[in-house]
Amino acid sequence: MAHIPKKTRGWLLAALVALSPTVSAGEVAVAVAANFTDTTKSLAELFRKETGHTLSASFGSTGKLYAQIKNGAPFDVFMAADVRRPELVESEGDGVAATRFTYARGKLVLWNPRPNAFDKGADYLQQQPFARLAMANPKTAPYGLAAQQVIEHVGLLGELQPKLVRGDSIAQTFQFVASGNAQAGFVALSQVKAWPEGKGTLWSIPQDFYQPIDQQAILLKRGQNNEAAAAWLDFLKSPAAIRIIRDYGYDTAD
Template identity: 75%
Template sequence: MTSGFTTSKGWLLAILISLSPALMAGEVSVAVAANFTDTTRTLASHFEQETGHTVSASFGSTGKLYAQIKNGAPFDVFMAADIRRPERIEQEGDGVASSRFTYARGKLALWSPKPEAFDSAPHYLTEQTFARLAIANPKTAPYGLAAQQALEQMNLWSSLQPKLVRGDSIAQTFQFVASGNAQAGFVALSQVKAWPEEKGTLWPVPQNYYQPIDQQAILLNRASNNDAAKAWLAFLKSPSALSIIQDYGYDTVE
């Protein structure tokens, strides 16, 4: 009898141990800059397999996500495409102090889905043989601001105004180009890398043409006791996550 009881206790303990990850699993709600959409989906899949936690991600322009957070949107983590908004979140008391860090450095590219659309990107932009050139809104999207800075560096910002179409986010900007509504556009290099079709014509914009696109994440106050949110931020710093981020065309910053 004693042996059977001991065996039963052993099975019960084994069952509890096997269930413990599921019992402890939580959910993290993440507000993510649109350029990081494909990368986030891949990262989330690996994170969920490794931890048992669930990731719920909402994508949009950094400026609009910031406004949503300030208006009480129930996010746990803010992953912006710049430093300025997470810094403001921290300074304004909406983010956990010292949780802010750079998770990726983005790269800007001029892209057209048409093969051999241009040989020299500066010449193409100067000649303006296209009907429309897409950029993200510089006021809300850091990649749009970077595009403006690049065009200013080339002394083309003013002359191109009549042909510019502005997307609310870099995701919408990419769709303008991919759908043919704009013949070319300034997009995130990571978006082109994730594009499943032929890559068309690509010009990685020299990084000294625009300020570094350092993308920062911060834990929001409502999630200060959310273990899943803390685990997500720790995961973003892990070697496996950094490798995925680099594969999508970003630099990582120590």
């Protein structure tokens, strides 16, 4: 092999580096349903490590996030807590067709932060040993709609109405209970699992008491050419992401 001068080898190495493919890190802006806050933070960290991309998340009630998208908010991906709003986003032309899928199935619980606060959730609601019972606004938050369906299922909507306090989102609803402003409330199981101060008392409400909380994601038109947005949606379907989602108290689609 012919001897290559040291200076020439340096030029060749520099040329090879310049010609080699590089992975450019990008950012994806995501509108995320409030119940998925803690889960998203864990997912985002792993996503950054695996892809180099970063995630910028805005959390809120699904209804309010949908309204922001309709008003031109700069999001690349919409992660709702229901199916209806992503369907609307797709049918109204704000989402990319055939990108919508269920990333999680939520679980509603009745929660009191004190241990041994009750034995049976339905009896607790019937006896009403609380001044305030928190739930999310059923008009904007799918978990609020599910809570309303539970109350109707046990036949207590009229009786409980004077004691109900409604949060704008499931995140605010959880804060009502955690802070003691409400003695109990209907919250997401994922929120209780992420709460650092102990499990308290919860009733895992039977799934047939409310319509399934299928949470869907969709790529928005703004993000259709964003490599990081496509990578995020692919990542949500990965085995590693699914493990995290389940660890936070969700079911996932088969």
